[in-house]
Amino acid sequence: MSKKRVVVIGAGPGGLTAAMILAHRGYQVDVYEKRDEVGGRNGALVLDGGFTFDIGPTFLMMLWILEEAFEKTGRKVSDYVDIRQVDPLYRLIYGDGKEFLPTHDEAAMKAQMDELFPGEWEGYQRFLAYEKTKLERMVPCLQVPYGSIFDYARWRLFKALPYLDAHKDLYSHLGSYFGSDPLKLAFTFQAKYLGMSPWDCPATFSMISYIEHAGGIHHPIGGLNRVCHAMAKVVEEEGGTIHLGKAVEEIVVEQGRARGVRVDGQVERADHVLCNADFGYAMNELVAPEHLRAWGPAKLDKAGLSCSIYMLYLGVGKVYDIPHHNIFFAQDYQANVHDIAHGLKLSDDFSFYVQNACKTDPTLAPEGKSTLYILVPVPNNRSGIDWAEQGPALRDRVVDALVQRAGLSDLREHIEIEAATTPGDWEQDRNVYQGAVFNLAHTIDQMLWMRPHNAFEGLPGTYLAGGGTHPGSGLPTIYQSGMISAELIIKADA
Numbered sequence: 314m315s316k317k318r319v320v321v322i323g324a325g326p327g328g329l330t331a332a333m334i335l336a337h338r339g340y341q342v343d344v345y346e347k348r349d350e351v352g353g354r355n356g357a358l359v360l361d362g363g364f365t366f367d368i369g370p371t372f373l374m375m376l377w378i379l380e381e382a383f384e385k386t387g388r389k390v391s392d393y394v395d396i397r398q399v400d401p402l403y404r405l406i407y408g409d410g411k412e413f414l415p416t417h418d419e420a421a422m423k424a425q426m427d428e429l430f431p432g433e434w435e436g437y438q439r440f441l442a443y444e445k446t447k448l449e450r451m452v453p454c455l456q457v458p459y460g461s462i463f464d465y466a467r468w469r470l471f472k473a474l475p476y477l478d479a480h481k482d483l484y485s486h487l488g489s490y491f492g493s494d495p496l497k498l499a500f501t502f503q504a505k506y507l508g509m510s511p512w513d514c515p516a517t518f519s520m521i522s523y524i525e526h527a528g529g530i531h532h533p534i535g536g537l538n539r540v541c542h543a544m545a546k547v548v549e550e551e552g553g554t555i556h557l558g559k560a561v562e563e564i565v566v567e568q569g570r571a572r573g574v575r576v577d578g579q580v581e582r583a584d585h586v587l588c589n590a591d592f593g594y595a596m597n598e599l600v601a602p603e604h605l606r607a608w609g610p611a612k613l614d615k616a617g618l619s620c621s622i623y624m625l626y627l628g629v630g631k632v633y634d635i636p637h638h639n640i641f642f643a644q645d646y647q648a649n650v651h652d653i654a655h656g657l658k659l660s661d662d663f664s665f666y667v668q669n670a671c672k673t674d675p676t677l678a679p680e681g682k683s684t685l686y687i688l689v690p691v692p693n694n695r696s697g698i699d700w701a702e703q704g705p706a707l708r709d710r711v712v713d714a715l716v717q718r719a720g721l722s723d724l725r726e727h728i729e730i731e732a733a734t735t736p737g738d739w740e741q742d743r744n745v746y747q748g749a750v751f752n753l754a755h756t757i758d759q760m761l762w763m764r765p766h767n768a769f770e771g772l773p774g775t776y777l778a779g780g781g782t783h784p785g786s787g788l789p790t791i792y793q794s795g796m797i798s799a800e801l802i803i804k805a806d807a
């Protein structure tokens with residue numbers, strides 16, 4: 314019997330997870346990737362002079378999910394990628410200059426908290442205990458598809474319901490543990506990983522800071538992009554093909570069902586289409602509206618979206634003695650996130666993140682040199698900001714902030730090469746709808762059954778993997794989406 318064929322649109326982490334599992338399970342898998350390298354937003358950026366950056370993700374969490382994805386192909390991820398834990402987790406720098414370095418070293422953590430936030434240790438213990446149970450109840454709900462309203466009537470969701478905390482926002486939820494506002498910030502800024510404000514984000518996501526504190530943050534040597542390269546290798550080892558520099562022009566629909574894709578004007582027929590391209594982009598650009606049963610342009614227009622990111626990548630002729638992950642909060646963090654999410658404008662007083670990866674991983678730059686990755690959350694493209702004009706101005710403000718707030722006083726004379734990515738670039742060069750890099754917002758009306766389904770209800774024969782489908786945007790959930798969709802395809806053919 315001839316093999317069933319799956320075409321995968323996009324070689325991002327979601328598409329590659331599904332592709333390697335399906336190839337292992339005997340499918341003929343063809344991955345079409347519009348760019349010349351794999352990884353998507355999780356790819357590598359290599360600048361002249363030997364500087365390698367991760368384009369996007371730098372925090373790897375819930376390692377067991379990635380391990381499970383590789384196990385589904387009969388392999389161990391540790392045979393492909395050297396993954397290390399980063400401790401302290403990160404350095405948090407508040408607007409008043411105070412610093413907090415959360416760590417897995419319990420004695421050091423307690424000593425810091427007693428000094429910076431006296432009397433709050435007991436709240437931290439309560440946080441760890443409650444959030445552990447929440448995570449244990451929630452994870453099983455995130456590992457299964459929600460293709461029908463009846464999927465809500467499952468015992469695992471009933472068990473999780475008391476811990477969903479979806480009726481309150483993340484910041485007020487943290488108030489049940491801590492009195493100090495800066496401490497609440499240390500456990501809620503993670504809403505930004507979903508592109509949201511802690512004052513809008515459902516308290517369900519307090520799990521994220523728990524995951525960091527209990528399970529740790531990891532860095533693969535060579536960067537997080539190495540995981541995508543490893544997945545691509547597995548796809549090829551299993552007989553699949555990755556076609557680079559091949560943009561899919563449309564999903565081919567016949568009699569109301571996806572039957573393949575059009576590439577270079579040719580139809581590539583398939584039994585199933587798995588779409589990993591950004592969800593909003595794909596719905597607008599790859600499927601004619603008359604074929605869509607759900608999630609057409611009108612619905613997308615009204616959908617809640619994540620924020621965007623301005624990125625600056627600096628190849629530097631020295632190594633700075635600062636931790637691997639550094640998060641600088643605006644003086645008025647709440648006003649800053651409000652500007653991003655609701656005001657749709659750039660803040661004068663902005664927050665930013667600096668990754669000094671060479672501290673842990675010298676492979677990323679020549680000896681004695683380093684890479685600095687700077688991420689600034691900014692509004693998505695619904696703002697109408699003219700990035701051709703604002704990009705260069707923001708670049709200068711970011712370098713000023715690195716000199717003044719981060720204390721890298723001689724930085725300007727050591728920058729050897731640089732690159733930037735604006736929200737406009739995410740949309741134009743990387744097909745990210747509205748530049749909303751963390752995809753559809755994770756509000757309660759866009760989660761679980763309300764998020765576009767893995768077996769996509771809008772177009773039969775199409776499956777989704779990536780940040781725009783269930784369980785959500787963020788690498789562990791993206792790997793999970795690839796696993797769920799691969800299993801759905803296998804089940805459909807059983």
Ligand SMILES: Cc1cc2nc3c(=O)[nH]c(=O)nc-3n(C[C@H](O)[C@H](O)[C@H](O)COP(=O)(O)OP(=O)(O)OC[C@H]3O[C@@H](n4cnc5c(N)ncnc54)[C@H](O)[C@@H]3O)c2cc1C
Pocket residue numbers: 322323324325326327328345346347348351352353354355356368369370371372373374559560561562589590591622624688743744750751778779780781786787788789791
């Ligand atoms: C700056 C930044 C920082 C982030 N940091 C973290 C982090 O620290 N930790 C974390 O867990 N998550 C993080 N994320 C979020 C998320 O994990 C990544 O964005 C992730 O790469 C998204 O994966 P994906 O599979 O959904 O899509 P993508 O990575 O975007 O992959 C989609 C692929 O589809 C391709 N494509 C698009 N259109 C077509 C077409 N027509 N034909 C063929 N191919 C096409 C694209 O080129 C791309 O390769 C970050 C994101 C960004 C942008």
